[in-house]
Amino acid sequence: MKWALMTIVRYGWFGLLVLLAFGYLAAGLSDRSKTSQLDSVANTNFSAAASEDKNRAAGELDPAPTEPARSKSGRFNQATRVDTASAEHDSLYESMAAIESSLEAGWDEAGVERADDADWLTICRRMSLALVGSGLSLEEIRRLEALPESEREHAHLESLLVDSRFHQYWAERWARFYVGADQGPFLVYRRRRFRTWLSDQFMQNTRYDQIVRRLVTAEGLWTDRPEVNFLTVTFDSNDGQPDPVRLAARTSRAFLGLRIDCLQCHNDFLGNVSLGSADSPREGMQSDFHQLAAFFTSAKTNGLQGVQENKANYRYQYLDADDEVEVNPSVPYQPELLPADGSPRHRLAAWITHPENRQAARSTVSHVWALLFGRSATDAVDNLPLDEEAPAVIEALTDEFIAHQFDLRDLIRMIVRSSAFRVSSRAAFEVTDAHEDAGAVFPLTRLRPEQMAACIIQSSRIKKIDRDSSLLVQLDKFGSTNDFVRRYGDQGEDEFTNDSVTISQRLVMLNGEMLRKAIGDNPVLNATNHIARFAKTDAQAIETTYLAVLNRRPTPVEQEHFVARLNESENRHAGIEDLYWVLLNTTELAWNH
Incomplete structure (x- = not known):
């Protein structure tokens, strides 16, 4: 019993x-109707997240940003604001006005009509798919429903930007840009550690230019300095040393948005690669690629110390040449931005991240846009010719990205709050490719x-x-x-x-x-x-x-x-x-x- x-x-x-x-x-x-309201602490956390990110450098906190009012067509009505007092403190307001003007110009130039805005649930689903790689959970939907409808999109975005799922998902996406999807050479490459390091950078909201500098100038062992794996992933093709050719190709695509791989073997005979500007274009030369590769010959493996910085010593036999020649490090455009002093890779990193190196900033904007929309704003995310302008909205976002000191979260905020992201994929008119290209309807991907x-x-x-x-x-x-x-x-x-x-x-x-x-x-x-x-x-x-x-x-x-x-x-x-x-x-x- x-x-x-x-x-x-x-x-x-x-x-x-x-x-x-x-x-x-x-x-x-x-x-x-029966869902309990979020407590005041949750609401405060949503708005504080954005303010803290934007004002970390200034050392002060602003109120939560308030989105400017829109006209019925979806365009910003600059004469009317939802909350004038809050909008005056919103550092993104003027940025959004410039971005909306570029979108409006694009609609007019393409001669297309813009669809209406999508409903808040659809927009929040887009955010979740882009930032964490899945749709909303029922828990998240109920939580957002407890807020006033005007606050739901902003609250969801800010919660995602501090969500560990965002840091992990974007770390994987950017790892594919930087080191590819393969597992790389055994022993000297740790892709998982590299991905975890990237996740930490997104969690800390590290400035993008700082991330690039750490990748290009990485030193140490690939186990305790995960960013070194950007270099060691190429070890298998260069006898246990970083491969300057592969690193130059990856640098040009991931950091500069240029496809200059074909210049490895010959000059650009077909006019596919232009390394000039709209005012003074010139064809790409074989030397352009190998001078870029020469920077990475300064990265040498030094036993138990891992990768260390040394002198650059690159020799190459060009097409139709009889002998190898010494190749000095140089950049394919805007050489005036390259520092005269310093070690080779530090000079290259400073050049890539220079605020006046617009091409590098434009490449970053192109990558972020593609991740948020599921498609590139141009023909290819890593092919932005120097002598051609990108779509007006990409150019406007590039200006704002530089002005906001390479803050990725601010860039995401600007794109997500734009009319192009908020517009419906359905319309009362026939939708064409021109509508999607101009941001007049949301692209199906x-x-x-x-x-x-x-x-x-x-x-x-x-x-x-x-x-x-x-x-x-x-x-x-x-x-x-x-x-x-x-x-x-x-x-x-x-x-x-x-x-x-x-x-x-x-x-x-x-x-x-x-x-x-x-x-x-x-x-x-x-x-x-x-x-x-x-x-x-x-x-x-x-x-x-x-x-x-x-x-x-x-x-x-x-x-x-x-x-x-x-x-x-x-x-x-x-x-x-x-x-x-x-x-x-x-x-x-x-x-x-």
Whole structure:
């Protein structure tokens, strides 16, 4: 009898804990009208995050930025402000006015009409996909709904910029720009440590020019100085030393937005590479590439000390030349910005990050724009010819990026708050490529494989999955994502392609293990179980499912149809699983819009 009583007590406590866990996990299912308001501390944190970033150097905090009012067409109405007192303290206000003027000029030049703004949920989904690689969790949606609608977009952006998921996701994206997607040489290259180092830089909001300087001038061992892996990834092609040729190619593409790789072997005979300006263009020469490579010959491996700075000593036999010649370090344009004194790589780093080196700043803006929109604003994110102007909005953002002292978070804020990011992808008129190129409609772009995986996994959970999630959930996400990306197909360094979905990718979605786990009968983790148990009506169950998967509410037609189907279902949970499967396999989920 005593043993039985102890057993009942033990399992009784276990059952109580399970019920409490269910109640906690299901908290996101409540209606908007019944969702408790965020406390004042949360609201303060949202606004303080932006102010602290922008004013770190000045040592003072400004009020949360207030977005200028817009006209019905989406353009800023500079004569009217939502809150004049707050706007006067908003350091981004004048920047946004210049950016909006450039967009407006682009619409007029292209002769296109701008679509209306998208709704706040769509804009917040775009932010999440771009910054953390997944859609919103139901928890995040409910939290934003507790705020006034005018504050939701700003609050969500500021929360994402200090979110560990943003730091980690962008670290991976930028690591692919810097060192590629391959694992590199064994022993002397640690890609994971390099990615973690980048994540730390984004977390600390390190100025972008400082990140570039540390990469170009890195010294030490690749294990305790992770930035050195920018150099050691090339060891396998140069007998255990940094490969100056590969580093020159990577530098020109990642830092300068120039494709000068072909100059490695010959001069530019076809007029594809111009290293002059619009006023004084000239063809690219073979010497331009190798003089850039010569800077990196100063990086030498010195035993247990790792990579150390020495003298540059580069020799090369040019095409049609009889002998090798000594190649002195030099830059392919604006040589007047190159310091006369200092070690070779420090001189190069100073030249790349010089405020007057507009091409380097423009390259950074192009990369950030592409990450936020899922496509480049030009033909290619790493091909911005010196003698051609980029789209007007890129040029305007470049001016502001330099003026804001290479602050990446401010650059993100300016792009996200712009009309180009907030505009709908739908319009009452026929949408053409000209509309997308001019920022008159939001471009439709396919989600990357890891974004697809993250959307599936996040939709299956009520709460957002981050470093505060349980170890079980984090391990499950890590393993499931790697398996899904391997089966679905990793695009590698080719970040911004919109190729058609393949049959094998469709099959992975239709019959893949990840979908089965995401919608299956898991009462502890899966949202399908929580919705089936805690949604008070079928209508609420349908709406909650749409919010969790597609981050929007169903249309009246969709609501009526699926409520009827759910009423007809003999098993409510099975019906919700079926709806999840349908929504996860829709084209809408697989595209940013």
